[in-house]
Amino acid sequence: MIPRLFVEADLSATVEVPLTEAQAHYLAHVLRRAPGDPVLLFNGRDGEWRAEIAEIGKRGGLAHLLRPMRRQTPGPDLHLLFAPVKRAALDAIVQKAVELGVARIRPVVTERTVVARVRTDRLQSVAIEAAEQCGRMDAPEVAEPEKLATALDGWPKERRIMFCDEAQNAPPPPALAALSAFQGAAPAPWAVLTGPEGGFSQAEQMRLRALSFVTPVGLGPRILRADTAVFTALALWQAALGDLGPAFKAQTPEH
Numbered sequence: 001m002i003p004r005l006f007v008e009a010d011l012s013a014t015v016e017v018p019l020t021e022a023q024a025h026y027l028a029h030v031l032r033r034a035p036g037d038p039v040l041l042f043n044g045r046d047g048e049w050r051a052e053i054a055e056i057g058k059r060g061g062l063a064h065l066l067r068p069m070r071r072q073t074p075g076p077d078l079h080l081l082f083a084p085v086k087r088a089a090l091d092a093i094v095q096k097a098v099e100l101g102v103a104r105i106r107p108v109v110t111e112r113t114v115v116a117r118v119r120t121d122r123l124q125s126v127a128i129e130a131a132e133q134c135g136r137m138d139a140p141e142v143a144e145p146e147k148l149a150t151a152l153d154g155w156p157k158e159r160r161i162m163f164c165d166e167a168q169n170a171p172p173p174p175a176l177a178a179l180s181a182f183q184g185a186a187p188a189p190w191a192v193l194t195g196p197e198g199g200f201s202q203a204e205q206m207r208l209r210a211l212s213f214v215t216p217v218g219l220g221p222r223i224l225r226a227d228t229a230v231f232t233a234l235a236l237w238q239a240a241l242g243d244l245g246p247a248f249k250a251q252t253p254e255h
Helices: 021-030 087-099 120-134 148-153 173-182 202-210 226-241
Strands: 004-006 016-019 038-042 048-057 060-070 078-082 104-109 160-164 190-194 214-217
Touching (some): 004 120, 016 021, 016 048, 021 060, 038 060, 087 120, 087 226, 104 120, 104 148, 148 202, 160 202, 160 226, 190 226, 202 214
Parallel strands (some): 004 038, 078 190, 160 190
Antiparallel strands (some): 048 060
């Protein structure tokens, strides 16, 4: 397999793209690649390009662009809001969110959130690695944590929230199909919200259910771990409204 790397530089014909020290180390010492070997580059803007390694050393390297391979195409405008959990599960949440097409990853601190500190720089690296491995042509941003109440105070009304509600009377997963009524000619902006290990507080649940842009949805009869709830919710949303289901119509931009 040809390795894929996310880069910050613009990608266009006959351009030499700098490689970071970490990327050079990965190519030379992990994959045992050398100058002349092929590599695929993407930056989230200019599609995916085939290149070859021009230089590689201890302080970085260069890749020479050869030709475009895939045009840049948009994915669903989907944000993930989740309460931070312990490190192993946290890494898995970010990794799987990238694989499941999330456009922006937003940790939120709820009343029952246990984890107090989140290293967004490390999680951004996890997101980039996941994008490189799963074939995405962009790497979603990992935002700095904010309080759930603060996020809701400034929430744009056009972005609906799928609230993963633990209440017994929350609509079951099949109710997601009805949400397609909110889709117009273009995919609508959405967010999926999941809670911490102890669930949302009663006050948080009451506030969320009262908001016009929030749709409560249950995730089945069993109690799910916080990370399992994220994976389940994203998969259900993608199947009903995203690029795994009929509601999503990807538009190919001019390139």
